[in-house]
Amino acid sequence: xxxxxxxxxxxxxxxxxxxxxxxxxxxxxEVAHSWRTERWDSLHLLTPNWQSRLPGFSYxxxxxxxxxxxxxxxxxxxxxxxxxxxxVRTHTRVTSVRATEAGYLVRTDQGDWRCRTLVLASxxxxxxxxxxxxxxxxxxxxxxxxxxxxxxxxLADGGVMVVGASSSGTQIAHEIHRSGxxxxxxxxxxxxxxxxxxxxxxxxxxxxxxVLDERYDQVDDVNRARRVPSLxxxxxxxxxxxxxxxxxxxxxxxxxxxxxxxxxxxxxxxGSLRNMCALSDxxxxxxxxxxxxxxxxxxxxxxxxxxxxxxxTRVEETPPLGMDLASGEIKTIIWATGYRPDYSxxxxxxxxxxxxxxxxxxxxxxxxxxxxxxxxxxxRKSTLIDGAGDDAxxxxxxxxxxxxxxxxxxxx
Amino acid sequence: MxxxxxxxxxxxxxxxxxxxxxxxxxxxxxxxxxxxxxxACQWKDGTHSHSTVESFYGLGQEQHHKRTFAFxxxxxxxxxxxxxxxxxxxxxxxxxxxxxxAGIAAxxxxxxxxxRSVKATIEGDMDIQGILGIDSDVRNGFGGIKVTYDIDAxxxxxxxxxxxxxxxxxxxxxxxxxxxxNVTVVxx
Numbered sequence: 001x002x003x004x005x006x007x008x009x010x011x012x013x014x015x016x017x018x019x020x021x022x023x024x025x026x027x028x029x030e031v032a033h034s035w036r037t038e039r040w041d042s043l044h045l046l047t048p049n050w051q052s053r054l055p056g057f058s059y060x061x062x063x064x065x066x067x068x069x070x071x072x073x074x075x076x077x078x079x080x081x082x083x084x085x086x087x088v089r090t091h092t093r094v095t096s097v098r099a100t101e102a103g104y105l106v107r108t109d110q111g112d113w114r115c116r117t118l119v120l121a122s123x124x125x126x127x128x129x130x131x132x133x134x135x136x137x138x139x140x141x142x143x144x145x146x147x148x149x150x151x152x153x154x155l156a157d158g159g160v161m162v163v164g165a166s167s168s169g170t171q172i173a174h175e176i177h178r179s180g181x182x183x184x185x186x187x188x189x190x191x192x193x194x195x196x197x198x199x200x201x202x203x204x205x206x207x208x209x210x211v212l213d214e215r216y217d218q219v220d221d222v223n224r225a226r227r228v229p230s231l232x233x234x235x236x237x238x239x240x241x242x243x244x245x246x247x248x249x250x251x252x253x254x255x256x257x258x259x260x261x262x263x264x265x266x267x268x269x270x271g272s273l274r275n276m277c278a279l280s281d282x283x284x285x286x287x288x289x290x291x292x293x294x295x296x297x298x299x300x301x302x303x304x305x306x307x308x309x310x311x312x313t314r315v316e317e318t319p320p321l322g323m324d325l326a327s328g329e330i331k332t333i334i335w336a337t338g339y340r341p342d343y344s345x346x347x348x349x350x351x352x353x354x355x356x357x358x359x360x361x362x363x364x365x366x367x368x369x370x371x372x373x374x375x376x377x378x379x380r381k382s383t384l385i386d387g388a389g390d391d392a393x394x395x396x397x398x399x400x401x402x403x404x405x406x407x408x409x410x411x412x
Numbered sequence: 413m414x415x416x417x418x419x420x421x422x423x424x425x426x427x428x429x430x431x432x433x434x435x436x437x438x439x440x441x442x443x444x445x446x447x448x449x450x451x452a453c454q455w456k457d458g459t460h461s462h463s464t465v466e467s468f469y470g471l472g473q474e475q476h477h478k479r480t481f482a483f484x485x486x487x488x489x490x491x492x493x494x495x496x497x498x499x500x501x502x503x504x505x506x507x508x509x510x511x512x513x514a515g516i517a518a519x520x521x522x523x524x525x526x527x528r529s530v531k532a533t534i535e536g537d538m539d540i541q542g543i544l545g546i547d548s549d550v551r552n553g554f555g556g557i558k559v560t561y562d563i564d565a566x567x568x569x570x571x572x573x574x575x576x577x578x579x580x581x582x583x584x585x586x587x588x589x590x591x592x593x594n595v596t597v598v599x600x
């Protein structure tokens with residue numbers, strides 16, 4: 001049994017089919033439901049077309065270096081489901097999962113299922129998170145999460161504060177500012193990244209140099225690696241870099257991390273903006289150093305453009321530390337402050353005190369239970385569509401040997 | 413870390429292994445990570461006060477420094493005071509610089525970087541029209557703080573800059589001065 005018919009659940013379905021393991025995929029809506037219902041209109045995938053390689057499926061079009069728009073992402077995943085003939089039950093919402101002696105009882109709004117093994121592929125971004133102090137925002141200011149935001153036309157005219165400067169926040173800030181609504185962008189930890197480096201997509205370099213294949217059991221601290229924010233990338237036709245300097249250049253105002261809101265509706269920004277930008281510039285420098293080293297070692301220096309470095313992130317001399325949200329200058333706040341998975345229906349005691357699933361590279365701390373599609377689940381690329389294949393191959397092998405052992409015990 | 417420990421003789425006097433072990437232990441026992449830091453302050457005369465630091469709470473029980481540390485605070489003579497000690501705002505600067513510097517040593521040890529010398533100068537700008545109540549648009553506290561590090565170490569400039577940046581990211585006092593904190597003052 002697989003819960004969730006997105007790219008991760010489907011990749012697992014394909015691997016189980018290859019192993020002749022009988023299964024079904026339960027889907028609360030249509031295939032690629034989150035992409036259909038929880039993304040903004042202009043979204044493009046952050047990875048180039050060629051990079052979405054799934055078991056038994058890959059890009060066949062004539063624009064391998066382009067970035068899929070939202071309708072194409074949906075179409076891509078839907079046609080994968082069709083191609084692999086995945087046994088998907090659409091419009092079947094799981095209401096609870098509990099452990100039984102023989103495996104799991106999965107209750108849905110379309111009846112109950114029993115299974116020996118269960119793969120959770122219900123997504124890493126089900127719930128947009130907001131800081132608790134968001135409740136202190138004056139009522140005259142509209143609030144949306146990155147999940148609720150669709151396009152600038154949804155917003156009142158006037159100023160917008162976008163909170164969070166990872167890939168969602170920077171893309172949304174860019175689009176809204178260009179719609180004529182002045183944007184203030186609150187910047188905490190973020191990872192700056194050039195879209196193109198030495199003439200090639202950054203994702204190409206990270207893929208080729210093995211950065212994306214780095215395993216969860218090889219990194220220094222996997223919990224920290226799983227908390228690292230998404231690269232500040234955007235998938236635009238001109239393949240331009242959307243970093244904070246690009247946003248400053250069009251007039252977006254950078255402020256520090258939103259640290260609190262006072263009783264009289266004043267937003268307080270941390271005085272750490274300069275260091276947030278310095279950390280990000282240094283981190284980007286280390287990634288590019290690693291790429292340059294790999295290029296040299298692999299004889300690519302002749303075939304590619306010479307190494308280059310972006311100028312440091314510009315931060316004004318004294319960034320503002322506060323802003324009156326009751327003054328009417330800001331009409332809307334958009335929270336691009338991250339996402340978390342929803343396990344409210346999971347009645348198996350496998351969550352830690354922070355509500356995260358306890359697992360070892362997708363092997364959950366309960367027999368026969370697996371996770372797919374988590375951030376840095378088994379590899380750095382696990383977060384990407386392109387990472388689902390290797391993870392599904394590994395975890396389907398584990399699942400198959402678990403079933404073999406299970407059967408052996410039953411027949412013994 | 414295993415690699416760093418076995419192949420190098422870097423020593424900045426920081427027991428990183430103990431810190432990492434503590435981090436590991438406290439991850440599974442978050443209650444023990446709850447600390448309380450304290451100071452006691454006694455008014456002497458005028459703007460002069462005498463503060464002491466001796467006990468704190470942590471790892472589930474009362475803890476004590478090896479001895480009582482004492483701090484006199486006052487204001488300089490140009491404020492018509494007697495200058496028995498540093499001003500309170502200078503203690504804040506001392507706190508920030510010493511916190512960042514301790515962090516640099518710890519991060520350097522963890523990253524296998526030998527430090528030879530670390531010097532910081534720190535300066536806080538203040539418009540005292542705020543504290544004197546002359547101009548209500550001027551805040552009481554610092555308008556800005558600038559810390560300048562002069563570091564001699566076996567590392568490239570980017571690596572030294574990364575030490576300084578990471579130290580800010582992990583510093584308690586940096587967090588205290590860059591973010592708001594709820595403060596409750598009561599009369600017993």
